[in-house]
Amino acid sequence: MRDIDSLEPLALYIHWPFCLAKCPYCDFNSHVRDVVPEARFATALSRELAYEAARLGRRPLSSIFFGGGTPSLMQPDSVAALIEQATTLFEPVADLEITLEANPTSVETGRLRGFRDAGVNRVSLGVQALDAEALHRLGREHSAGEAVAALELARALFPRISFDLIYARPGQTMAAWQAELDAALALVSDHLSLYQLTIEPGTRYEALHRQGLITLPEDDDAAALYVETASVAARHGLEAYEVSNYARPGAQSRHNLAYWRYQDYAGIGPGAHGRLTLDGRLHATRRHRAPEPWAERVERTGSGQTSETALAPGERAREMLLMGLRLTEGIPAELFAARTGMTLDEALDAEMLRNAIEAGYVAWYGDCLVATAEGRLRLDALLAALVL
Known part of the structure; x- marks a missing residue:
């Protein structure tokens, strides 16, 4: 261990x-x-x-x-x-x-x-x-x-x-x-x-x-x-x-x-979800949403969990982009590759990224990809265009 x-x-x-x-x-x-x-x-x-x-x-x-x-x-x-x-x-x-x-x-x-x-x-x-x-x-x-x-x-x-x-x-x-x-x-x-x-x-x-x-x-x-x-x-x-x-x-x-840095977190209680590294793979977990059925499951089995899924590289990349571009510090390229198994170039639409950089919505600061203040103002549309 x-x-x-x-x-x-x-x-x-x-x-x-x-x-x-x-x-x-x-x-x-x-x-x-x-x-x-x-x-x-x-x-x-x-x-x-x-x-x-x-x-x-x-x-x-x-x-x-x-x-x-x-x-x-x-x-x-x-x-x-x-x-x-x-x-x-x-x-x-x-x-x-x-x-x-x-x-x-x-x-x-x-x-x-x-x-x-x-x-x-x-x-x-x-x-x-x-x-x-x-x-x-x-x-x-x-x-x-x-x-x-x-x-x-x-x-x-x-x-x-x-x-x-x-x-x-x-x-x-x-x-x-x-x-x-x-x-x-x-x-x-x-x-x-x-x-x-x-x-x-x-x-x-x-x-x-x-x-x-x-x-x-x-x-x-x-x-x-x-x-x-x-x-x-x-x-x-x-x-x-x-x-x-x-x-x-x-x-x-x-x-x-x-959450925003896409680190491990455990969620317990009705409807709680988590992202947990188990046996070297990142898993998405979710509990039963309704309180009483959740409690019944816990009393019967010890957990109200209804699903646990190992996330593929593409799913991890999408989630990390959706979370990390919310931060003013952005997403470090090295950390992104280590956590998702993909590079930022592989996870983003190249033409859309180029257009977003030219428009001043996204920028590279060192090895970090950052949504600018203008980009964060229209983040939903930006993410919809960028993320594959």
Whole structure:
């Protein structure tokens, strides 16, 4: 067996699928239940974690991320038990990052101290807006005042803070967005995750949009809001390091960087997926999406996994391109070849790449292929043209 230090660090994602309410724009794997049997699901997560560790071995653990759903609805004791188990089964790195997503309702804010005591050292707050009308339209369960209070308390409790905002909302103006960003970043200026409001299939917003009851800003207006975000963030000391993420130097999300750099990560819980190197091959794993059937599978077999597939070089190359070009640092050619078994030249449409470079959307910086700021602004179209 190889020495632990020679193994690639592992990122661990733990999915808690339950929410207080389903937001009308949300297509995430989240579910509302009148009563959540927390003990059952916490036990199932623990059992599935043990299942993964048994086959992965005692690998270095670089990050733990509690996502959802709304993991801040869990009891801190449940979070503490999973952290203790993960850091026992795997070998935690010295600066292990442990993130928990939380919404700024009064109930969840009241648990933040408990999560800190459980071992969480980074909290990600789903603020989404600091405007009362926007919060109502978005179906959020918290007020603007509760969001501010949560940000202030989190700042006092945790060494690292992130928060989410949604832009390109109905009727949103540039002046209002600038003021909202300034207000939020004045409270917490470590890390910002930014999401454009989109109409997703199967959501309540899709029905409202189809009926003409919701109108989103035009593409050019949305793009202007996005561009302005970088300027406001820069005034607060944050730099864009990924298409939708801004951070102070050293405050980047290490867990999410594992995804974007196409490193190994394990996912447990309903609907969680992973990318794991097993027997020298990279495998894609996925869990059952629905909470109760997932729990039943875990209770029966130890895992809620529904599929595990060894990825071919072309599949690995496509995934690494789709993830890596989101980063401002780009994709190192040597790392790409080592991880995928293909060169960048083999994985890209040569004519499209040449055209994209000439247009200023893509550039080579040393041996790294990078999407420029202009390229990241139109990344979906760029990737569709470039990636074979």
